Amino acid sequence: xxxxxxxxxxxxxxxxxxxxxxxxxxxxxxxxxxxxxxxxxxxxxxxxxxxxxxxxxxxxxxxxxxxxxxxxxxxxxxxxxxxxxxxxxxxxxxxxxxxxxxxxxxxxxxxxxxxxxxxxxxxxxxxxxxxxxxxxxxxxxxxxxxxxxxxxxxxxxxxxxxxxxxxxxxxxxxxxxxxxxxxxxxxxxxxxxxxxxxxxxxxxxxxxxxxxxxxxxxxxxxxxxxxxxxxxxxxxxxxxxxxxxxxxxxxxxxxxxxxxxxxxxxxxxxxxxxxxxxxxxxxxxxxxxxxxxxxxxxxxxxxxxxxxxxxxxxxxxxxxxxxxxxxxxxxxxxxxxxxxxxxxxxxxxxxxxxxxxxxxxxxxxxxxxxxxxxxxxxxxxxxxxxxxxxxxxxxxxxxxxxxxxxxxxxxxxxxxxxxxxxxxxxxxxxxxxxxxxxxxxxxxxxxxxxxxxxxxxxxxxxxxxxxxxxxxxxxxxxxxxxxxxxxxxxxxxxxxxxxxxxxxxxxxxxxxxxxxxxxxxxxxxxxxxxxxxxxxxxxxxxxxxxxxxxxxxxxxxxxxxxxxxxxxxxxxxxxxxxxxxxxxxxxxxxxxxxxxxxxxxxxxxxxxxxxxxxxxxxxxxxxxxxx
Amino acid sequence: xxxxxxxxxxxxxxxxxxxxxxxxxxxxxxxxxxxxxxxxxxxxxxxxxxxxxxxxxxxxxxxxxxxxxxxxxxxxxxxxxxxxxxxxxxxxxxxxxxxxxxxxxxxxxxxxxxxxxxxxxxxxxxxxxxxxxxxxxxxxxxxxxxxxxxxxxxxxxxxxxxxxxxxxxxxxxxxxxxxxxxxxxxxxxxxxxxxxxxxxxxxxxxxxxxxxxxxxxxxxxxxxxxxxxxxxxxxxxxxxxxxxxxxxxxxxxxxxxxxxxxxxxxxxxxxxxxxxxxxxxxxxxxxxxxxxxxxxxxxxxxxxxxxxxxxxxxx
Ligand code: SF4
Numbered sequence: 001x002x003x004x005x006x007x008x009x010x011x012x013x014x015x016x017x018x019x020x021x022x023x024x025x026x027x028x029x030x031x032x033x034x035x036x037x038x039x040x041x042x043x044x045x046x047x048x049x050x051x052x053x054x055x056x057x058x059x060x061x062x063x064x065x066x067x068x069x070x071x072x073x074x075x076x077x078x079x080x081x082x083x084x085x086x087x088x089x090x091x092x093x094x095x096x097x098x099x100x101x102x103x104x105x106x107x108x109x110x111x112x113x114x115x116x117x118x119x120x121x122x123x124x125x126x127x128x129x130x131x132x133x134x135x136x137x138x139x140x141x142x143x144x145x146x147x148x149x150x151x152x153x154x155x156x157x158x159x160x161x162x163x164x165x166x167x168x169x170x171x172x173x174x175x176x177x178x179x180x181x182x183x184x185x186x187x188x189x190x191x192x193x194x195x196x197x198x199x200x201x202x203x204x205x206x207x208x209x210x211x212x213x214x215x216x217x218x219x220x221x222x223x224x225x226x227x228x229x230x231x232x233x234x235x236x237x238x239x240x241x242x243x244x245x246x247x248x249x250x251x252x253x254x255x256x257x258x259x260x261x262x263x264x265x266x267x268x269x270x271x272x273x274x275x276x277x278x279x280x281x282x283x284x285x286x287x288x289x290x291x292x293x294x295x296x297x298x299x300x301x302x303x304x305x306x307x308x309x310x311x312x313x314x315x316x317x318x319x320x321x322x323x324x325x326x327x328x329x330x331x332x333x334x335x336x337x338x339x340x341x342x343x344x345x346x347x348x349x350x351x352x353x354x355x356x357x358x359x360x361x362x363x364x365x366x367x368x369x370x371x372x373x374x375x376x377x378x379x380x381x382x383x384x385x386x387x388x389x390x391x392x393x394x395x396x397x398x399x400x401x402x403x404x405x406x407x408x409x410x411x412x413x414x415x416x417x418x419x420x421x422x423x424x425x426x427x428x429x430x431x432x433x434x435x436x437x438x439x440x441x442x443x444x445x446x447x448x449x450x451x452x453x454x455x456x457x458x459x460x461x462x463x464x465x466x467x468x469x470x471x472x473x474x475x476x477x478x479x480x481x482x483x484x485x486x487x488x489x490x491x492x493x494x495x496x497x498x499x500x501x502x503x504x505x506x507x508x509x510x511x512x513x514x515x516x517x518x519x520x521x522x523x524x525x526x527x528x529x530x531x532x533x534x535x536x537x538x539x540x541x542x543x544x545x546x547x548x549x550x551x552x553x554x555x556x557x558x559x560x561x562x563x564x565x566x567x568x569x570x571x572x573x574x575x576x577x578x579x580x581x582x583x584x585x586x587x588x589x590x591x592x593x594x595x596x597x598x599x600x601x602x603x604x605x606x607x608x609x610x611x612x613x614x615x616x617x618x619x620x621x622x623x624x625x626x627x
Numbered sequence: 628x629x630x631x632x633x634x635x636x637x638x639x640x641x642x643x644x645x646x647x648x649x650x651x652x653x654x655x656x657x658x659x660x661x662x663x664x665x666x667x668x669x670x671x672x673x674x675x676x677x678x679x680x681x682x683x684x685x686x687x688x689x690x691x692x693x694x695x696x697x698x699x700x701x702x703x704x705x706x707x708x709x710x711x712x713x714x715x716x717x718x719x720x721x722x723x724x725x726x727x728x729x730x731x732x733x734x735x736x737x738x739x740x741x742x743x744x745x746x747x748x749x750x751x752x753x754x755x756x757x758x759x760x761x762x763x764x765x766x767x768x769x770x771x772x773x774x775x776x777x778x779x780x781x782x783x784x785x786x787x788x789x790x791x792x793x794x795x796x797x798x799x800x801x802x803x804x805x806x807x808x809x810x811x812x813x814x815x816x817x818x819x820x821x822x823x824x825x826x827x828x829x830x831x832x833x834x835x836x837x838x839x840x841x842x843x844x845x846x847x848x849x850x851x852x853x854x855x856x857x858x859x860x861x862x863x864x865x866x867x868x869x870x871x872x873x874x875x876x877x878x879x880x881x882x883x884x885x886x887x888x889x890x891x892x893x894x895x896x897x898x899x900x901x902x903x904x905x906x907x908x909x910x911x912x913x914x915x916x917x918x919x920x921x922x923x924x925x926x927x928x929x930x931x932x933x934x935x936x937x938x939x940x941x942x
Contacts, residue, residue, distance in 0.1 A: 124881035250773035
């Protein structure tokens with residue numbers, strides 16, 4: 001509990017809310033012993049005295065009654081009524097919710113049907129109907145407000161109870177032959193209680209508001225007894241002549257409700273793990289770039305060069321080095337494979353190129369991405385945006401989640417052209433059909449009006465590729481484009497990409513975890529482990545004679561090159577957490593060739609001709625001629 | 628789509644029946660002799676006899692329910708004793724006034740609320756987000772009847788920009804311009820809370836959507852940020868926002884009761900309060916059933932709109 005309170009108070013507004021409420025409750029408890037005037041003592045000679053007059057701190061109302069006294073007594077009554085209504089609603093709601101959730105089946109169906117019916121009313125109608133039947137009065141208003149809120153509690157608590165009722169400890173209790181009532185009271189209720197407490201504390205404000213509303217309408221507390229609502233109601237006729245009689249109780253309700261809302265929001269935030277982990281952060285249009293220095297351009301720039309690229313994830317105070325000094329180069333018309341396990345940083349590398357890493361939490365902290373020698377990361381947003389899709393296009397892994405679910409494929413395709421090109425509807429449509437034809441989708445004209453969920457996985461990925469081709473880019477970055485597909489479709493998509501590359505002179509950066517795929521498509525391959533390149537070289541040479549132990553393991557994972565089921569289970573152990581990279585070789589913990597020296601110092605990527613390896617005791621001396 | 632609409636309409640029948648049962652049960656809570664309660668001050672012996680005959684009040688409960696239901700199905704909601712006219716006529720007249728007020732408010736809260744939510748999400752933790760979040764907190768904490776009176780004080784009494792109350796000027800009014808002038812204050816006062824709720828939930832829905840892969844795809848295509856937010860993201864977020872708007876309709880209808888009282892708006896809410904104070908039970912019973920039924924129908928409209936923006940929902 002103290003941890004929990006700490007969380008609440010860390011949210012300053014919630015803390016303020018808690019303090020105001022505590023102060024209010026305390027004052028209300030003390031009201032009977034405070035030296036206050038009689039709240040119901042009328043004094044018609046002194047009506048509508050303004051606030052801050054002598055002896056009348058808040059002035060008097062239309063009957064000359066002391067407003068301060070009435071305010072405090074009224075607040076006391078309103079808070080009490082609100083709290084009782086919340087407790088009543090919670091009690092009955094819990095009763096219904098727990099019963100429905102615990103027993104399930106028909107009991108659940110019947111009870112929840114009833115709850116649904118109640119929720120089909122605009123809530124106040126129900127409250128008014130109840131007050132109409134029982135007659136106006138504070139007690140009846142309280143009953144009405146409580147009754148109207150029962151369904152909200154019932155539904156909420158049913159959900160949790162149903163979840164709990166399916167858990168083992170409840171089953172265990174049932175098997176042990178305990179009675180239903182006993183199980184509910186001793187096993188279920190204690191687990192539901194925290195939710196109930198939070199729900200009650202956050203709805204008291206609502207209840208105060210509702211009962212005040214009914215009193216305001218004259219349906220709640222009856223004179224001379226006053227709660228805040230009826231004070232407002234009585235002030236209404238004198239609205240223009242004596243506005244203070246209105247403002248005093250109005251502000252009081254506002255302060256009560258607001259402080260309860262503040263506290264409620266604070267509680268909710270404190271309990272929401274997603275908020276703390278930053279999982280609800282909004283990714284900005286471009287990855288945050290905070291480069292201390294930019295490495296010098298290469299003497300002989302390739303088509304796309306990555307120079308010592310550093311991309312990190314900032315989560316709270318921790319820093320994860322997702323991409324750690326990665327340098328790569330792709331020539332025109334070349335296909336480079338970037339391979340590694342999930343979490344190796346290969347996808348982050350790919351997304352960094354066009355500033356598409358989600359930030360927060362991503363930050364590019366160093367290095368450069370150069371497209372024909374020009375530093376992409378230094379470009380203003382507009383210039384970077386015009387490169388995206390036009391010169392460098394992406395194909396992502398799972399086209400079901402990467403295509404917009406609510407837009408027709410045709411519209412998504414033509415949009416890709418329109419953001420870079422001013423073209424007419426007909427032109428766009430014609431080009432879209434042509435593109436779908438290029439990626440071998442049958443009946444392309446008809447498919448334009450399909451939604452992604454209406455296509456098969458393979459067709460969707462073809463659409464993804466067509467979209468990437470829409471502006472005739474120079475480079476396609478394909479991030480595991482075939483992983484979500486079955487093997488035959490995978491082969492077709494690979495063949496398609498290969499053909500497009502040859503036809504159009506495309507460069508491709510192909511991200512994968514599968515050496516079999518690399519073997520079919522890529523000229524060169526770079527292997528990534530824990531954010532670093534550990535081996536690089538021509539595909540054939542690397543496949544024939546892997547130098548890094550990790551590369552060899554990856555190749556061993558492929559049962560039979562180019563076919564069969566591939567599972568990445570053969571490498572024992574897990575990659576290290578990238579926030580705490582060990583000294584020396586990051587692979588040491590899983591390496592069967594590791595010796596003590598591997599765990600000290602830093603390892604460089606040793607170049608020999610066209611190959612490079614980051615290992616002290618490579619499997620073979622890396623040479624190209626074994627290819 | 629036609630099939631879907633039909634399906635939703637048919638599935639609304641049990642809900643509406645359920646509503647009538649609930650209203651009937653609540654009304655049977657009335658202590659004492661129902662005829663006496665309904666007639667109140669008008670309980671002359673012949674009136675008692677007549678109402679017992681018309682409503683079957685001396686019959687058992689189940690039978691009474693079906694008589695009531697049958698009467699309503701033929702458009703007979705009974706007669707209001709305090710107003711001395713058919714309940715249905717009065718409800719229809721009053722409900723149209725409420726409908727004007729509530730729909731303008733709903734429109735205001737949808738447009739401003741959603742826009743504020745989008746901006747807030749787009750500038751998460753920036754000053755715009757903080758300002759909106761704070762405004763939302765105030766908006767959802769202030770009682771609408773208090774706010775309404777403050778607005779009257781400021782804009783109608785002090786500044787004299789807008790009329791104090793009513794739906795039309797008593798003399799010479801009735802034009803659409805006149806209606807509009809009278810609508811501004813009450814519809815805004817009514818919309819404030821709902822706007823806050825919509826803004827808050829829209830922000831959440833947008834943040835959820837902005838993390839999705841297809842937003843990254845749009846950016847990777849080179850789509851500009853404005854289009855990403857107001858097109859791709861909002862379109863997807865609407866799937867979550869629309870039901871919220873549907874719920875707000877209920878809250879706006881509820882809040883209308885207070886606002887109608889504050890602004891002397893001749894709507895069904897004010898009529899209900901008067902009817903309760905005068906113990907005009909038949910009027911209350913009829914109005915509650917009628918409005919709740921309309922609300923159910925409105926939610927069908929929302930569901931259909933939902934199916935229209937989301938092709939994955941199929942009839
Ligand atoms: S450096 Fe040592 S631990 Fe690392 S891969 Fe090479 S042999 Fe294994």
